[in-house]
Amino acid sequence: MSELVLTTFDWVPEMPRGYVRDLRVRWALEEAGLPYRVESTPFRDRNAGHFAHQPFGQAPWLTDGDVSIFESGAILLHLGERSDALLPADPRGRSDAKEWLFAALNSVEMASLPWSLLMFSGESEGTTAWKLFDGFLKVHRLQHMEKVLAGREWLAGTFSVADILMADVLRLVDRFDGLAAYSACRDYVARTTARPSFVKAYADQMAHFAAADAA
């Protein structure tokens, strides 16, 4: 097996800590018990080497031997191919986990990210844009996710990368109280983030950035 190296920022501002996307990768690696090493890339001075790995100048990326992968979804799919703890082995469950992995990113996060950006920006409730994105998230996504999660523990039979992504997406909505009316979604976030793999990944990310403050 080739060595897995996760590259994340050396430092980020206080606000996004605990929500930076390297957490998804750390969580999956811990869940699968795959050994890995963490490297840092400068947050403030993003050089050509950074863009060669991540063309949008973001983090994280993962190297697996001589293959370098960006996009949290692509990285988790790649890790899923390396461990049955991340993707079910049976074809039906595997297919379900992959579709939910995409649903987390391209249906739910597609609605939750604009909503969260408006929250961050201090956009006042009542504007046209606020109503548009609040409805997109709640009426078109959370209402449906609530029904799905009321009827099952995990998205695809057993815990998988789909749950890591969906829970991480919903966790940010919860931070801004967006799950207040969706108890099955809140319970789902609670049971996913109670997993030792999440607890360790979260603590490791916070310690990584705290060490940069101290340096």
Add this chain to the structure above:
Amino acid sequence: MSELVLTTFDWVPEMPRGYVRDLRVRWALEEAGLPYRVESTPFRDRNAGHFAHQPFGQAPWLTDGDVSIFESGAILLHLGERSDALLPADPRGRSDAKEWLFAALNSVEMASLPWSLLMFSGESEGTTAWKLFDGFLKVHRLQHMEKVLAGREWLAGTFSVADILMADVLRLVDRFDGLAAYSACRDYVARTTARPSFVKAYADQMAHFAAADAA
């Protein structure tokens, strides 16, 4: 090989025609030369059977024998496993195509969809929300895509599902003149949509909805 059946809406309003996501699936199926059949589900009355296949009540979904898949990204990844015309066979190219497939959906469309929704809603330029999402799309995404596409014909060596998704995402931005300052992005949209597979997929989708108007 099991039979491939694409289910799309029986009818959609004039505005989204030519941009509904079943186009991505039709395009991939045509590109790979995979035989398939199209079925319709009611746009106006979405029943429990619909939600069983697509939990958000959207379209399309694909059935491959007894497996049913929703999410255009998941469907294209599934079809990619069935045809080298959709995913490169060499491991490096295959990994690259998958990461760009996610980048199209979770980095570029993540920024272009909110921008397009504001465009549809008639939000006036100059509002806080407009500036936020216009900057997200242009400064944080298109500026970087412009550099990437200035240096390569296709995202992952050869044409792949990543190009189908990225081109379809950029095509909607182009419709609203959002690519005016990005000539490499415009050229990329032009060369992808000149492919016979796109031309046929587009014509078939338009004919499908036109037939519903006539019915």
